[in-house]
Amino acid sequence: MNHFEASDGALIAYEVTGKGRPLVMLHGFMAHGGFFSAQRALAGNFRLIAVDLRGHGGSRAAGQRPSVDQIASDVAALAERLDLQGAIGVGWSLGAAILWQLLAGAASPRFAGAVVVDMTPRVLNEGDWRLGLSADLVKARTAAIRDDYANFAVAAGSAIFAQPVADGKREIAVWAGEQFAMNDPAAMSALWASLVEKDFRALLPRIQQPTLIVHGAHSQLYRAETAHFIAQALPRGRAIAFDRSGHAPHIEQPELFNTVIKDFAASLPRIREPQTTA
Numbered sequence: 001m002n003h004f005e006a007s008d009g010a011l012i013a014y015e016v017t018g019k020g021r022p023l024v025m026l027h028g029f030m031a032h033g034g035f036f037s038a039q040r041a042l043a044g045n046f047r048l049i050a051v052d053l054r055g056h057g058g059s060r061a062a063g064q065r066p067s068v069d070q071i072a073s074d075v076a077a078l079a080e081r082l083d084l085q086g087a088i089g090v091g092w093s094l095g096a097a098i099l100w101q102l103l104a105g106a107a108s109p110r111f112a113g114a115v116v117v118d119m120t121p122r123v124l125n126e127g128d129w130r131l132g133l134s135a136d137l138v139k140a141r142t143a144a145i146r147d148d149y150a151n152f153a154v155a156a157g158s159a160i161f162a163q164p165v166a167d168g169k170r171e172i173a174v175w176a177g178e179q180f181a182m183n184d185p186a187a188m189s190a191l192w193a194s195l196v197e198k199d200f201r202a203l204l205p206r207i208q209q210p211t212l213i214v215h216g217a218h219s220q221l222y223r224a225e226t227a228h229f230i231a232q233a234l235p236r237g238r239a240i241a242f243d244r245s246g247h248a249p250h251i252e253q254p255e256l257f258n259t260v261i262k263d264f265a266a267s268l269p270r271i272r273e274p275q276t277t278a
Helices: 033-044 057-062 068-081 094-103 135-147 149-159 167-181 185-197 224-233 254-266
Strands: 002-005 011-018 021-026 046-051 087-092 111-117 211-216 237-242
Touching: 002 068, 011 033, 011 057, 011 068, 021 033, 021 068, 021 094, 021 254, 033 046, 033 057, 033 087, 033 167, 033 254, 046 068, 068 094, 068 185, 087 094, 087 254, 094 111, 094 185, 111 254, 135 149, 135 185, 149 167, 149 185, 211 224, 211 254, 224 237, 237 254
Parallel strands: 021 046, 021 087, 087 111, 111 211, 211 237
Antiparallel strands: 002 011, 011 046
16 A cells, blocks of 8 residues: 655555556545455556545545545645546545546546546535435434444445345445444544535536446435436536446446446547556
């Protein structure tokens, strides 16, 4: 595991394996880079960069009160440090929110494409917006994270999968809950509040990179309509459904997910392979 020093001196953990076009993998809320372990099979095709976002995994010590803006700044700094060129960003849930901010900001030229995995541009439903989560559900999750984090995290480990959890996924669902529970409740409360405040709808039309929007047909969080909204809002968006997945298609249908990534990369202009490897 490598570390780099963020602008405030915090150490952010990341792992680099493989060789080829950079594939920057940004995990979901409460997770870490290890949730992309099934994508290690792509190391023969890509330079895989798995980041433990501030407050998570090997970057836990850096996350007393992490925010979406701060995490996006961390990843932008890492992209500059590694001199990424022609990268594909893969953002799962929270990671998609970070990716949108990167693609609409100064780091955008370093990315040639994006893959968004089961996320909404606005978590909180309000007014005529109904493609996120209800106000009651957001309020309940906020209270559970603050007051009963351990039980919330364990339950969330199972909830990211299509229900009922298939026999072959039960062990990893238990593992996911255990990993979620290792985070600091105060840090997760702060990050959840930051995410709920965000509204990326106005950013989407500014993102010019070709983008795949991957949706789990059995997701308990977001509907197919959410994926289609994003695809229509982006200048170059396309939605694709994973028929046996919930909130984590890259874990639930990894072979198909990896094939989709390779096919998507093949549709992008070729890049000159960078010389740096770490």
